Amino acid sequence: MAKGKILENLREEEESNSTATPAEQDDRGSFDKSKLAAEVSTPFRTLRLFIYGAFATSALIGGLTACTQLAASVANQLDALPLSQCLLNVGVDFGVVAVCVYAYNFENKQRQGLVEQKRAEREQAALRKQSVIPEEVTKSRVERLRELQIRLTVSESETKNVPLGVLMQEAQHGLVLWHLEAKQDVVLVAGGKEMLRDAMLRATVNREIFTANNLLIVPVQVADPSDPTAAVTDKGFGAKPAYFKQGFVGEPAEEDEWRALVAEEIRDADRQGNSKAAKQGVVLVVSRDGKVLRRGLGMPKWDMIRQDLYPNAKVDDMGRRLVE
Template sequence: MASVANGPYVLGPPNSPHQSKGGSNNNDKIFRFLCCPSHVLRNTGWVHSINCVAASSHSPRTPKRGSSTITRSTANKSSPSTEISTTAKIRSEVLSPFRSFRMFFYLAFIASGTLGGLIATTQLIAALTNSSRAAAVPEILNGLGIDIGAVSLFAFLYSRDNTAKNAQLARLSREENLSNLKLRVDEKRVIPLSSLRGIARLVICAGPSSFVAESFRLSEPFTESLLDRGVLVVPFATDGNLPGFEFDENEETQDITAKRKRLWQLAPFNISEWSKWLDEQKKLAGVSSDSPVYLSLRMDGRVRGSGVGYPPWNAFVAQLPPVKGMWSGLLDGMDGRIL
């Protein structure tokens, strides 16, 4: 995988700068839920609303006739990760609005040059077989050379744009797949990863339980600084044995313990989907499937950096701007470039 500054993968689309007022209120609620202690949530009524949602989501439903047929038909569909969705294609057009026009004209010029080359070739053959037209051979060769050069040039330009288009579509598809993965906030609340765009910078630690535990230990000196920069950690134990994080419950360290719990409160939901996505990224990056890795996401949900080994917590603190203060919101899209 790439270094911290060069992440090869990208997530979901960034938030629109013209969000509706209601959308920002929802984001503020999620942020308060992630960052507030449990007793504050209980006093503000969050626990009651969560219980209502959980009760409604677990209510029994009457099975409908024909549901087994629907299940079989959806199971036969190809994996979403191998398909390019309409949304990804539309986003590609928005990001590169003139690429389709360029490629169309490249094809038109290639066809025109090919036709001109065929005509020049027939003229050249006729001139070579007729001595009376031998004087026209240099001029015909000159035109044929121009046609061949034009076809070669526009074929190269078309190939370059087509390669860039395919790479962009693959990246956008990976973004969409990652943004659809689920996160468990607590026992009663599961949210999609995309709901944290503009709220938090996620750091995904994926590896065996010992790797996750050591990453937890190494992050302790930077807990407060990471939270100030909107960082939340998603520990993903690939061996299925998530270690039990030990927190100091002394009154003297009560504040830092609450921050530690807040930093490490998220967990992957539907492990099979996370494993599938992570294995695909490792394969594309040429990393062995059993290597422990980390992925650092930007505020807009895109991957800003990734690598093999422990997350560089000190580098995150040095590179990421705080989420509060005079620079809040201004530097959200400047915390790492996208490849």
């Protein structure tokens, strides 16, 4: 009976720890892993704290002794030290105490801040581990991405909506458009108006990376929580931004469908602890064979994206992939 009760208690404790946060597990454990990580990152901080404490204790004892000497000097006792010397000793001893206490408190606050940082990092890592996007969800989302429409300009007065998946495959359907001359990798950039403008400005400066590497950028504007006046309506973008005139930029048709896909990416980021995903923007890099190579937040780093897509490719000084 006793053995069965012990095993039952152990199972309950294991289940409780499995659902607890890292901070709660640290409180329940025999030692705080976050504190251990902080000590490893700053191994001499404990030594400094010990030195400050030792010096403060020694100076405090010296200061108390100097106070007795000062009292003797004020009372004009025989063999008492001069008053000036006693005052100097008291000032030096208690000055050292004050400096050591300040240094100790400063170091201790730094240590506590580092412990909290390590604990937050552990919680974020645990949250990301628990919120890993299943492979089936990723594949389903890529298939949806392939079905979304891109608006292509056939002539000055005619446009044509084409599924993105067509642009990621070989030329077909007899369409003679530069988009369909070769397979294309896709970079989906979603964010507020200002974020998209800055991202596409950087892309335009580095246009050689895209035109020479068959990269297609699809910018999708979503509502920016920090700027309510820039909310997106059902009518879409309104006046078309100038960056859609670039040959490596694909204009999304049926924008609501694109935003629905982006909203799922933002929710996944929220579940992983990135609460500012909607404000920072989302970047999704998908290769032409349907593999998600990068999920990121914030401003896209175009050089890193090119390296993700072509890790072993040779490039020239302009970042263009050299075809052997």
